Amino acid sequence: MSTSPTLDDLRNQLVDDIVAKRPLPAPIERAMRTVHRDAHLPGLDPTDAYSNRAVTIKDNPQGPLALSCASVPSTVAMMLAQLDPRPGDRILEIGAGTGYNAALLSELVGAQGEVTTVDIDPGVALHAREALNRTGYEHVRVMERDGLTGAPEHAPYDRMIATVGPWDIPATWWQQLADGGRLVLPLRWRGQTRSVALTRHGDTLVSDDMELCGFVPIIGQDGELTTELANGTVRIHHDQDQPVDLDRLSDVFATPATEHWSQTRVGSQESFDGIWLRATATDDHICRIEVTNQALEAGVRRPVIPGRSPALVAGDSLAYLIAERDNADEERPVRLGAAAYGPAAAALATTLNANIAAWGAHRTAVPIMTSHPAGTPDSRLSGGHAIDKADSRLVLHIN
Numbered sequence: 178m179s180t181s182p183t184l185d186d187l188r189n190q191l192v193d194d195i196v197a198k199r200p201l202p203a204p205i206e207r208a209m210r211t212v213h214r215d216a217h218l219p220g221l222d223p224t225d226a227y228s229n230r231a232v233t234i235k236d237n238p239q240g241p242l243a244l245s246c247a248s249v250p251s252t253v254a255m256m257l258a259q260l261d262p263r264p265g266d267r268i269l270e271i272g273a274g275t276g277y278n279a280a281l282l283s284e285l286v287g288a289q290g291e292v293t294t295v296d297i298d299p300g301v302a303l304h305a306r307e308a309l310n311r312t313g314y315e316h317v318r319v320m321e322r323d324g325l326t327g328a329p330e331h332a333p334y335d336r337m338i339a340t341v342g343p344w345d346i347p348a349t350w351w352q353q354l355a356d357g358g359r360l361v362l363p364l365r366w367r368g369q370t371r372s373v374a375l376t377r378h379g380d381t382l383v384s385d386d387m388e389l390c391g392f393v394p395i396i397g398q399d400g401e402l403t404t405e406l407a408n409g410t411v412r413i414h415h416d417q418d419q420p421v422d423l424d425r426l427s428d429v430f431a432t433p434a435t436e437h438w439s440q441t442r443v444g445s446q447e448s449f450d451g452i453w454l455r456a457t458a459t460d461d462h463i464c465r466i467e468v469t470n471q472a473l474e475a476g477v478r479r480p481v482i483p484g485r486s487p488a489l490v491a492g493d494s495l496a497y498l499i500a501e502r503d504n505a506d507e508e509r510p511v512r513l514g515a516a517a518y519g520p521a522a523a524a525l526a527t528t529l530n531a532n533i534a535a536w537g538a539h540r541t542a543v544p545i546m547t548s549h550p551a552g553t554p555d556s557r558l559s560g561g562h563a564i565d566k567a568d569s570r571l572v573l574h575i576n
Contacts, residue, residue, distance in 0.1 A: 187227035195251045205257045208284040217275035217308040247275045259374035259386050260338050260361045262286055270294040271324035272340035276305030280314045293318040293328050297396055325397050327353045342392035344400040345566040363392040367457040368414045368465025384546040389450050410472035415464035425493040429518045434478040437526035438514035441537035442506050453487035456532040458544040458562050458573035462489040466497045478516040489529050494519025496526045544575040
């Protein structure tokens with residue numbers, strides 16, 4: 178006679194599955210086996226609460242992305258490992274969500290530590306407060322406010338973590354992070370999002386880890402823009418410093434794409450997102466292309482991932498990553514290349530294929546990001562490729 182799994186069974190099975198794919202530091206594993214995610218998602222079937230997926234807790238009536246959601250548990254675990262909370266730490270979390278992450282942080286910092294979590298939405302903040310009270314974490318501080326301002330009255334913080342996606346690192350966060358402290362945030366640049374772990378060294382923040390992720394954008398930053406092409410069926414997502422000109426690109430899909438293939442191949446299950454990341458350390462034309470089903474049906478060449486693929490845009494031309502399975506290599510049966518449109522198609526395709534080849538030669542190499550305050554003169558920047566934002570100057574360097 179079979180019996181239904183208990184909540185403890187479901188929670189432990191979820192953690193077992195996460196650890197099997199990616200070992201966790203022992204304190205984080207213990208915290209995830211201790212905190213009840215289902216209690217932060219009342220009304221949800223326990224099986225769904227302990228599935229490794231995001232759960233929307235508040236829809237956004239003005240757009241397709243949720244206003245707030247409970248993050249994928251494996252992503253939560255990955256970011257906590259990046260943050261490396263210690264007993265006694267003072268922690269600020271931007272984006273309260275369900276309160277689940279704050280409860281995990283409270284377990285990790287212990288009775289001598291302090292956790293403050295903030296959210297701009299009153300309903301989300303109330304949800305987090307009630308869930309934390311209900312589960313025995315009344316001591317966690319929940320504040321309703323704009324996360325971009327942080328919580329200076331309780332600073333300085335040993336650790337700061339954002340669970341919403343900023344486009345820039347606000348100067349207010351710099352000011353509230355202790356020297357030697359760590360900041361983990363899902364930062365957006367050049368159309369992609371990476372969970373970046375940075376340590377403060379005086380007037381710089383220096384990364385030691387980057388992981389692919391996706392998060393709801395933070396409210397109040399508008400440095401990422403969208404340019405719609407082909408009657409809105411193709412979208413280019415780019416930063417405000419990238420001169421994507423709608424008028425010059427209006428006829429870019431008037432002729433068929435030309436295909437240019439690299440010598441780089443990948444396995445069927447091999448990630449190639451590192452191509453995009455590496456290209457941001459050298460090329461200011463890299464951004465994201467989104468090709469809808471309507472565009473594909475109209476004959477636009479399919480990108481490697483229609484919803485989010487790296488692209489190069491310059492003037493009246495563009496090129497983006499494509500893939501084709503040809504089985505010429507049994508171990509790596511998929512070859513990578515570029516589809517290109519416009520007068521400069523061949524040149525952009527050549528550049529993109531050079532980026533693909535550079536990644537292919539060193540597939541595990543990850544750039545180091547150094548963030549400097551806005552206004553830092555070029556002479557004081559660390560060596561590498563600079564990207565200017567409103568509050569910071571990011572410099573990416575790859576060995």
